[in-house]
Amino acid sequence: MPVPLYQAKADFFRTLGHPVRIRVLELLQDGPLPVRDLLAGIEVEASNLSQQLAVLRRAGIVTSTREGSTVVYALSSNDVADLLRAARRILTDMLSGQGELLAELREAEHTRPG
């Protein structure tokens, strides 16, 4: 019996749940890039970026291939781009109309001072 699908989904989303990893995926949406370019586009130290790339690799979300002295990363499925688009849609909706701010305000109403 395999890992239940809801567990696989949770693991997958957890893997996406880090700002550096999100930026990596966004940068890779337009095509493969060498680590050097990722590093230039993301404010983080090389070793930290490597750690996050390793997380994405282990999850099978990106692939890496060595080309001479540099290493090139690519998305392993273009569906990832779809997913990021869907996420952006949701966040745009949420942040402008009902999102975090409003949610927290609603929260506050329930715990009024007294």
Place this chain on the structure above:
Amino acid sequence: MPVPLYQAKADFFRTLGHPVRIRVLELLQDGPLPVRDLLAGIEVEASNLSQQLAVLRRAGIVTSTREGSTVVYALSSNDVADLLRAARRILTDMLSGQGELLAELREAEHTRPG
């Protein structure tokens, strides 16, 4: 200046990254449900479910309304359903063809015994 979008995205995905929370969202895809029904559909203690529901509420992903002595939960946006579909597509791709198993094998090749 607001929270950068990549940070908001990361937070959002992190919020989805828990098996109980995923199951809640899947159950809510077909319409609002009282906590009682969520509890019946997910193997977890009431207080634990409540904690996870609170996480989803704080993130603005679900809403809750009290109806008499029970509380009813609903998705706050139907786009969430799209997202879960996109995720399922990716996972199906990944798990049958290039997924975790293969990724780990590839990993292993790089660290061959010696």
Place this chain on the structure above:
DNA sequence: GTGGGACTTGAAGATGTTTTCAATTGGCTA
């Protein structure tokens, strides 16, 4: 085969999340 650049790894402390249990709130009915 030595030196240097590009990238990765291991390990450990700092931080954050999950689980659990006891205590609590809100609402219903006697």
Place this chain on the structure above:
DNA sequence: TAGCCAATTGAAAACATCTTCAAGTCCCAC
């Protein structure tokens, strides 16, 4: 109002993830 059921909350221990830095690998040029 007392008792009960549904659901939530607070708090602390257990557990997982992140960051950081020193050390390591791989490749190219000399």
